[in-house]
Amino acid sequence: MTEGSLADTNPNNTALLDSWRSNARRWTRAVRTGEIVSRISCTNDAILNAIKRLGPSRVLDLGCGEGWLCRSLTSAGISCTGIDASRELIEIARASDTQSWYVPLSYSELVRDAAPIGKDFDVIVANFSLLDATVEELFTALPKFSGARARLVIQTLHPFHIPGTYRTGWKEETFGGSGTSDWSPMPWYFRRLTDWIALLHPNWMLERMEEPQGANDAFPASLLLTASRNDKTAFCAQVR
């Protein structure tokens, strides 16, 4: 099996991509009109702060969607490249933002050939966008196009919000339940906390964990992980 082939052949991964193609305009409206309350109350600020704190020059946004995060970073003077497997979302992102660089590219395509995006990224970010089952090979490939001191910043659903039993595996998001007819259901791969931490090894080392939580909320909305490259040679060279 070649790298990335699972992402191309797993039926859930295919259905996941299809849902983003189908939901592209509906999703764009949801993001741009502030429909998703937790994004407004805490998770948008949390991801922006986590990135800005690192003082990057070049950010790669994995699963950039309609481009919200790239636009925010670019307007703060940070160069941003966004990739997304949905061509529909990339076209929407490009139409609203001529400053960022948007590339229609799936994670498995990126793993096979990173030439379209360039290299030497300081921060690689995935904001609620690691939704398929094949993240291992992506995490292994990232050092190929990131600097020795690069950070990986991941925001994902807090595991508190798991629907049903707490086991890693495929779930389905219906975006508000069966009554809403303007969304296509999206399969997504839930990971236990433990599995997120294990995924980082051996290429990344957890540096910081955050649990963004609205001031009036009983539970956190998301889990936010910042990791540095676990490259012993580079790390120890800095110590000397």
Added chain:
Amino acid sequence: MTEGSLADTNPNNTALLDSWRSNARRWTRAVRTGEIVSRISCTNDAILNAIKRLGPSRVLDLGCGEGWLCRSLTSAGISCTGIDASRELIEIARASDTQSWYVPLSYSELVRDAAPIGKDFDVIVANFSLLDATVEELFTALPKFSGARARLVIQTLHPFHIPGTYRTGWKEETFGGSGTSDWSPMPWYFRRLTDWIALLHPNWMLERMEEPQGANDAFPASLLLTASRNDKTAFCAQVR
């Protein structure tokens, strides 16, 4: 303020110690008759496996209580020293086990003077026993009496089980509710996931996370962290 002084003067820390003195015999019965279902179904095996996997010679059990873990390790041929702030529990532990070394010592006493326990521990373990608000100074002191390749193994309540709002702070355990008259309520300091991870820095580096969960349970019973000493000089000397 001298080291350990907060632990001596914080009224919740005092009430916490008082509850263990008062509950010593009741707790011993609960552990020894298997009253605590999650211990039998998964958390006892989880902590034993986490320690044995590391192949230690000398283990320090922080908050050893009536000695269950020391007895299990000693019978597996691993030398174990247990400390507990409750003299009552240390006496009970000693009465059932002449092979392990039990010392009546609070964490703040240990921080001030570790001479009573010796040094060069390979594994330092805290099994549901980091219950007060002043763990920072304890974690900072541990390298004084552990080897350069030592591991810290912590098992604690999974944050899913937080009673009420998810915020770090003091809570109260009533051991089954107000109807049970043979337990004294215990104040304990709940930490969010984020705060556990932050506590490890800068002296310890998270190596592994586990979430022990019974085969038929919807949610994990506990959070189990294994960390290695974050000693850059020692670490990089191994790499060379």
